[in-house]
Amino acid sequence: MCGIAAIVSHQNVNQDLYDALTVLQHRGQDAAGIMTCEGSRFCLRKDNGLTRDVFSTSQMMKLRGNMGIAHVRYPTAGCTSSAEAQPFYVNSPFGLALAHNGNLTNTEQLKKELYVEDQRHINTDSDSEILLNVFAHELQELRKLRITPDDVFAAVSQVHKRCRGAYAVVIMIAGFGILAFRDPNGIRPVVFGERKTEGGTDLMIASESVALDVLDFEMIRDIEPGEAIFIEANGKLHSKQCAVQVDHCPCIFEYVYFARPDSIIDDISVYKARLRMGDKLAAKIMREWPDHDIDVVIPIPDTSRTSALQMANKLGVKFREGFIKNRYIGRTFIMPGQQMRKKSVRQKLNAIGLEFEGKNVLLVDDSIVRGTTSEQIIQMARDAGAKKVYLASAAPPVRYPNVYGIDMPAAHELIAHNRSEEEICAAIGADKLIYQDLDDLVAAVRRGNKDIKHFDTSCFSQQYVTGDIDDAYLQRIEELRNDDAQTKRSTENLIVEMQNSA
Numbered sequence: 001m002c003g004i005a006a007i008v009s010h011q012n013v014n015q016d017l018y019d020a021l022t023v024l025q026h027r028g029q030d031a032a033g034i035m036t037c038e039g040s041r042f043c044l045r046k047d048n049g050l051t052r053d054v055f056s057t058s059q060m061m062k063l064r065g066n067m068g069i070a071h072v073r074y075p076t077a078g079c080t081s082s083a084e085a086q087p088f089y090v091n092s093p094f095g096l097a098l099a100h101n102g103n104l105t106n107t108e109q110l111k112k113e114l115y116v117e118d119q120r121h122i123n124t125d126s127d128s129e130i131l132l133n134v135f136a137h138e139l140q141e142l143r144k145l146r147i148t149p150d151d152v153f154a155a156v157s158q159v160h161k162r163c164r165g166a167y168a169v170v171i172m173i174a175g176f177g178i179l180a181f182r183d184p185n186g187i188r189p190v191v192f193g194e195r196k197t198e199g200g201t202d203l204m205i206a207s208e209s210v211a212l213d214v215l216d217f218e219m220i221r222d223i224e225p226g227e228a229i230f231i232e233a234n235g236k237l238h239s240k241q242c243a244v245q246v247d248h249c250p251c252i253f254e255y256v257y258f259a260r261p262d263s264i265i266d267d268i269s270v271y272k273a274r275l276r277m278g279d280k281l282a283a284k285i286m287r288e289w290p291d292h293d294i295d296v297v298i299p300i301p302d303t304s305r306t307s308a309l310q311m312a313n314k315l316g317v318k319f320r321e322g323f324i325k326n327r328y329i330g331r332t333f334i335m336p337g338q339q340m341r342k343k344s345v346r347q348k349l350n351a352i353g354l355e356f357e358g359k360n361v362l363l364v365d366d367s368i369v370r371g372t373t374s375e376q377i378i379q380m381a382r383d384a385g386a387k388k389v390y391l392a393s394a395a396p397p398v399r400y401p402n403v404y405g406i407d408m409p410a411a412h413e414l415i416a417h418n419r420s421e422e423e424i425c426a427a428i429g430a431d432k433l434i435y436q437d438l439d440d441l442v443a444a445v446r447r448g449n450k451d452i453k454h455f456d457t458s459c460f461s462q463q464y465v466t467g468d469i470d471d472a473y474l475q476r477i478e479e480l481r482n483d484d485a486q487t488k489r490s491t492e493n494l495i496v497e498m499q500n501s502a
């Protein structure tokens with residue numbers, strides 16, 4: 001998952017974009033970038049690392065201009081090289097820069113078309129560079145020296161026809177304005193809002209509403225699936241539905257893990273959705289294990305806390321903070337490479353012995369993906385003296401790859417793949433394992449917005465909403481993107497620096 005942001009303001013946007021990236025940091029920790037536009041000139045700074053490490057004061061001062069876009073990256077295509085950090089830039093037509101959250105599923109075909117038919121050069125393995133070039137080609141095809149918002153929307157319509165997969169996107173057109181659009185399934189979130197200032201009204205686009213809150217913007221609404229909005233450099237806002245057919249299926253994993261609890265996505269409060277996940281899971285325990293002997297409920301920080309607290313309330317069992325999280329270690333699941341993820345769990349979480357000694361503990365996590373966290377945490381609970389260690393997951397077993405912007409491409413790396421719940425329980429060393437049922441998860445989220453008929457639940461159900469995913473595709477991305485293949489590729493990648501301020 002990546003985070004995207006864009007602002008059209010009446011003053012310099014560099015600091016606001018930086019602040020937005022720090023608020024969206026939980027969506028991507030590998031790379032960060034900001035591109036601003038002053039007049040018709042772009043200024044770019046991007047590199048691998050956390051937001052706070054990528055931008056020095058002198059670099060920030062060079063990012064001049066009243067409009068700009070920004071990105072934090074969690075790679076799901078290509079490699080972790082800084083050459084694939086975003087925003088991406090192409091000079092023709094007009095000068096375009098893009099920041100993308102999601103993952104395209106027909107990149108091979110598009111890459112071929114771009115080379116053979118559109119005569120465009122692609123310099124990296126990133127799907128986002130491809131997306132930018134498809135848009136650039138379609139805008140160029142209009143053969144206009146001066147374009148209007150309707151021309152921009154016409155190019156977006158063509159993008160919808162050619163691109164498959166998940167894409168929430170911001171694109172800056174030099175000197176003209178900022179465009180944002182969402183794929184026809186609305187898989188990834190993106191919202192926009194406004195801030196009234198003495199100089200006039202500023203407009204902002206962001207992956208999550210929390211970024212608007214923190215920068216004092218009022219949320220206007222989510223961008224609809226298939227819709228595009230365009231903000232002219234003078235602040236004038238335009239919008240248009242650019243897809244012929246839309247079928248709203250937001251990614252349910254945003255609610256489970258990715259998004260911050262204080263965000264509202266597609267009118268559903270992430271926090272409330274997680275509380276309801278706790279309710280449902282507690283109800284399942286009461287139904288299927290009425291004579292349980294749980295002494296205490298302990299969350300595995302950070303994300304599971306909301307559901308765990310609600311579970312404890314429902315079960316009428318004490319809630320205790322048995323693990324303390326080192327606040328200086330980032331999220332482990334989105335780190336690259338299993339070795340780093342494994343080491344980080346221990347560095348990140350430490351047990352408070354007295355909460356475990358002689359007790360039957362129910363540990364709660366939001367999800368179990370590779371099992372990296374649960375395996376270690378269960379051992380830590382035992383080492384701290386727990387009598388019995390039970391584990392509950394607020395999401396069902398993650399058995400299938402995600403192809404829409406979450407980096408779980410290799411089925412064999414998922415602990416639940418080809419395993420029954422009993423076998424998973426044995427593999428992670430728990431005394432009992434309770435998973436949320438998929439219907440309950442969907443109901444917990446959907447209650448916030450009944451207009452949403454379906455969610456993308458592919459990693460639990462193997463049903464891919466874009467309808468273009470078959471076994472051969474999954475096999476190919478597994479070979480390309482399993483942990484070993486990724487490590488090899490990132491060391492081999494040649495970094496070509498362009499337009500990057502030092």
Ligand SMILES: O=P(O)(O)OC[C@H]1O[C@H](OP(=O)(O)OP(=O)(O)O)[C@H](O)[C@@H]1O
Pocket residue numbers: 257300301302303304330331332333334365366367368369370371372373374
């Ligand atoms: O089974 P795994 O492969 O370990 O993945 C699942 C775990 O990873 C995530 O935590 P993470 O540390 O990334 O972030 P958090 O602090 O927001 O919970 C998630 O909340 C689970 O705890």
Ligand SMILES: NC(=O)CC[C@H](N)C(=O)O
Pocket residue numbers: 001002003073074075076077078084100101102103104126127128405406
């Ligand atoms: N997680 C994401 O949204 C990733 C965006 C893009 N596919 C990349 O790999 O950079």
Ligand SMILES: [Mg+2]
Pocket residue numbers: 300301302303304365366373
């Ligand atoms: Mg966690």
